[in-house]
Amino acid sequence: MGRDDVMGNTDRLAQLSGAGVSIWLDDLSRERLRSGNLADLIRHKHVVGVTTNPTIFASALSKGEAYDEQIRELAARGADVHTAVRELTTSDVRDAADLFRDVHTATNGTDGRVSIEVDPGLARDTERTVAEAEQLWKTVDRPNILVKIPATEQGLPAITRTLADGISVNVTLIFSVERYRAVIEAFFAGLERAKANGHDLSAIESVASFFVSRVDTEVDKRLEAIGTAEALALRGEAAIANARLAYAAYEEAFTSERWQSLKAAGANPQRPLWASTGVKNPDYSDTRYVDELVVAGTVNTMPEKTLDAVADHANVQGDTVTGTAAEAQRVFDRLAEVGIDVSDVFRTLEDEGVEKFDTSWVELLDTVRGQLDAAKAQG
Template sequence: MLIGHDHPLDALTATGVSIWLDDLSRELLAGGRLEALVADRGVVGITTNPTIFASALERGERYTPQLRELAATGTSVEDTVFAITTDDVRAACRVLRPLYDRTDGVDGRVSLEVDPGLAHDAEATIARARELWAAVGEPNLLVKIPATADGLGAITAVIAEGISVNVTLIFSLERYRDVIDAYHTGLETAAFNEYDVSAIHSVASFFVSRVDSAIDARLDTIGTGRAIAAKGKAGIANARLAHEIHAESLASPRWRRLAAAGARPQRPLWASTGVKNPDYPDTMYVSGLAIPGTVNTMPGATLEAFADHGTVPALVLEEIYGPAQDVLGEIAELGIDYREVTDELERQGVQKFAASWDELAGTVRGQLGRGLAEHRSSQR
């Protein structure tokens, strides 16, 4: 059964899913391309990460003038990265500001990540989150903080100060419960300190395709027919069970007290929704998670694939949680340790983003060197 809308993205929006784009660059910001995605593709938010910025700098010549200027003033690599990323995110925030205003702050959001190298340093994460919030200076920013054990305290602290947060790199259901608790604790502190909690927003980014990639590799190693039949099911099942936890949290007395004070729910956000296995349907992580009140942040290729041939099944929440639990139960019976997989994915996620951050810094270092040489040459 499909929702009765002509365009797949219209149908997805009509079912209550916010479409965010997992990409940002000056090429995208130039010439109205982002505005076109808002108008033609229903995009109402943007997420970024170090990999996205590294790729943008390697491809885009629009960064060259700023890099030359920063090189000429002797700006450090770290400060250059900070300037470039906050400038891009500020510009995107301004493009999406009408959406932010129209949706009372729910959408029109742009995410910018704290340096991944700080993922296990709560105090440094808090300090950088404050710096990013102040530097961008737009109310529709979401500061991205990884959901590491050390990150949880930082999430609570910055929420308590009125900073809106995108909690990223969530893989396990247990950690997701911790994330919800961190958000609620931050809101309670904010309310006690007389902040306007209605102005504080958050999403919890639950990663999907990486779970399948990790578990599928183990299923391939097992190699039985039963194991092969279980492939490609864990990512969506894990995310659906995360939504069940979200729904339960909204029914709790603790949340009802916060809601009465004006607090906004922390929406589940489905991240890592580009299909990594070419044997799987390229829109499976969008269709399979078309759940009202959630966000799906898609790479450009996934967005275009869904626009072309995506479908929106009429999911009945009470009917998807049980089968999702059965999927994880089957994986456990096959001898795969769910906790071991999600712990490894978190470690790898932090390492990958840190490596991308280093790559970004390396690209900036090289371009600063070229910019300085060009500046000196022009002064002769």
Template sequence: MSHIDDLAQLGTSTWLDDLSRERITSGNLSQVIEEKSVVGVTTNPAIFAAAMSKGDSYDAQIAELKAAGASVDQAVYAMSIDDVRNACDLFTGIFESSNGYDGRVSIEVDPRISADRDATLAQAKELWAKVDRPNVMIKIPATPGSLPAITDALAEGISVNVTLIFSVARYREVIAAFIEGIKQAAANGHDVSKIHSVASFFVSRVDVEIDKRLEAIGSDEALALRGKAGVANAQRAYAVYKELFDAAELPEGANTQRPLWASTGVKNPAYAATLYVSELAGPNTVNTMPEGTIDAVLEQGNLHGDTLSNSAAEADAVFSQLEALGVDLADVFQVLETEGVDKFVASWSELLESMEARLK
């Protein structure tokens, strides 16, 4: 039993936050599954931009796509879809043995259309059909424009990973969109037991933004709160998850939407590498980690039981202190959401520019 297995015993599934053609063809992903107890994968535009901009793993397919006259967007998605489909196949055993709970691989809609409900739904349906694997999840951002598309996609029977969630207020809207989508899916005749969803709540970026503001305040009380907001924010989200789903009247056989902790690699080297894992362990959750964080957990552990189920009061106290110090939390979360979309758009745009040059 490894520390990752111990984490699973606490109720947290470990997914790898990375994917590339090289990982698949070299056998590395299979090795990570076997040796590191990884039971899923998440991707995003930044991950694919990094994967496709280096090495020669994609050269043969780029040549084929060029010969076929593919556009830049078509080429990037063709390669992304192939990677996700092949990764899904590697996770088939886990998917089947967990009855769809794990063994999931996520692929994201184009971040440039996050304000367009109809375009987001159309691409979600297209990606779902083209990957054509039951264990794929389509990532849709939790922006105001995309929230209705989350409901629409679930109503179509599509498993959804809702991404870029920063605030508890937005998370409540995400859960509402999920519950409505599952009810519509049941009304549309879909087997809701086959539909799974996660809500990706970002952690380390919250600390980056709030720590910056605490350092600007500069008092001893402010500085003592550095590195606490990200965990407390996620713990408050878990309390909302319990509150709303304990009260929800879901269709018979429906699954709840699991909280997924994203952005769990620490950005500040002064913090323990396992901070956003050991402090966010608990029932019915996912933690998607960069491989460096997985390795740190395997090596160090630092687990100390369920740190979610009874954490709300302490988490609320942290936020009360932040508010008392004058930290504008509404502004924090608006900045993070805007930056989150902008960063993914920038990564996607850089990838398209790089791919256009290679296709030429």
């Protein structure tokens, strides 16, 4: 690859960053940290944050030898599998947070963030979610992490209580605009309590992770089952329209008097984060969930495959979101007209999302349990 190609690739990511979109990598592994890959992405690909989830850690722990030394140490100590998983994952998150320290400083705490998720098995348990969020925050012990809490009904009060304790939160698994409004309410309530508790609001950051591609996957499947010309014409329309409606809800909430009062007290806005931006349908452009969701003050977290695609051939045309709400609403009106039960779509996606992460968590526990047993046998 020639220098012009490299510069051209970097320029597309620079354009996206210049448009006000923070580029975060949706992946983390010890191999990335040790090989210098993540540091390289920070230097050359405008990556200013990282998100993790149980699936990412399950994949990382099942590959290679990067964790072997720590596994042997944990086995020698007689650590149980839950302790081992938390030590392994929080070690990676701590090291990544240290790697992003300069970004965190340069952006006054906005970026340079690394997310770690509470046990997804707790997604329907408010009390235990709050307790684990606090434990993760203390264990990693870095100011630039975000604790991920799912936006289930039981997760909403946990989000408020965690923020009230001065802990920065990444709200995950948001699918519907209705639930997103409830997340914003939980965020406002959390900051108001944090202020009452004497916390410095300027030190608290939050993002709201609005899932994108999975909406198209589920809606397209239902449209194909309906099979009419009107239904088929709507394939690939739902996810971007949904995200654009979410942004309109964000604009409305973050111009309110309630927000202005929090802002005056030093609060940072809860930025919309576009998650699940890897394209699952090969008929669609592999950069569509980036190109079509460019707007300042947002985050796009992408797997490396999508990051590379954006670097290579994204079509960054500036703001593609502001002022699109009416058009986006028409998409949903048409979906209802052809027989799509949108509420059922979102319920299904939330249930599947919780279940997928829970399954990955069990796989992670099984992998580490096997590694601990093998280390004990060798020891």
